Amino acid sequence: MSPDFRTPDENRRVHQAAFFERLHGEAPASVLDVGCGSGRLLELCAAAAVPAVGVERNEAKLVGPRGSGRAVLVASAHALPWPTGAFDWACMRHVAHHLAEPEAAVRELARVCRTGVVIAEPWRDPALPEQRTGRHIDEWMKRQDRRAGHVHETDIPPATLAEWLAACGAWDLSITCRLDRRLVPLDAVAREAEERLERLPPDDEDRRAWVQLVEDIASTNAGCNGTAIVVARRRG
Ligand SMILES: C[S@@+](CC[C@H](N)C(=O)[O-])C[C@H]1O[C@@H](n2cnc3c(N)ncnc32)[C@H](O)[C@@H]1O
Helix, strand or coil: CCCCECCHHHHHHHHHHHHHHHHHCCCCCCEEEECCCCCHHHHHHHHCCCCEEEEECCHHHHHHHHHCCCEEEECCCCCCCCCCCCEEEEEEECCHHHCCCHHHHHHHHHHHEEEEEEEEEEECCCCCHHHHHHHHHHHHHHHHHHHCCCCCCCCCCHHHHHHHHHCCCCEEEEEEEECCCCECCHHHHHHHHHHHHHCCCCCCHHHHHHHHHHHHHHHHCCECCEEEEEEEEECC
């Protein structure tokens, strides 16, 4: 594959590593990873000897982490089953836009951490045509997911996350937006759309919208998402 292209899986791994580096730079004594998914951050913490616990709503995702001996628990980000200050740091990567009440989840992260919170959301640069096409594809995919009854909302801007955090404590805040300017291969976009297209009735408006998106990809390419990382460290 040309170096300009990166599959969604490769892109995820690069940004997961960058997220871990940012968290590790804060020298956490313990970490709670909310919405840990298949446990990549827990693996990186284990390799760096940082004690970490993962919490995830979808039990099926925890088979791998459990098999590797990671500490994981099934629970919701909206009601974390730990007392106030149970962890040094709490974090949540690319989960907030999957939540019905993301602000309540941010409050929960702030409650269970003693020192700080790291939250990341997908981020795109609206000044770049390929990024705008990437955003339109993402919006189309999420619309199909919502039509199928899932919570899959617009990515939450870092300034909104910072505002929610500021409402529940006094923090030193830093925001970093990362974008590597790689392109998603068309076959990867098509694979992601396939199942969603199958669910649509033959004359559905979103079928026409999809054809338009494929034309947009031919003209601008589709940019891989970047990530916005918000770090909040308690003051004093
Ligand atoms: C895009 S994945 C991100 C996974 C992981 N944090 C990462 O960085 O790769 C979103 C994850 O959030 C989880 N999730 C969704 N709603 C949740 C909730 N209410 N509580 C905990 N986890 C939730 C999903 O099951 C999924 O594993």
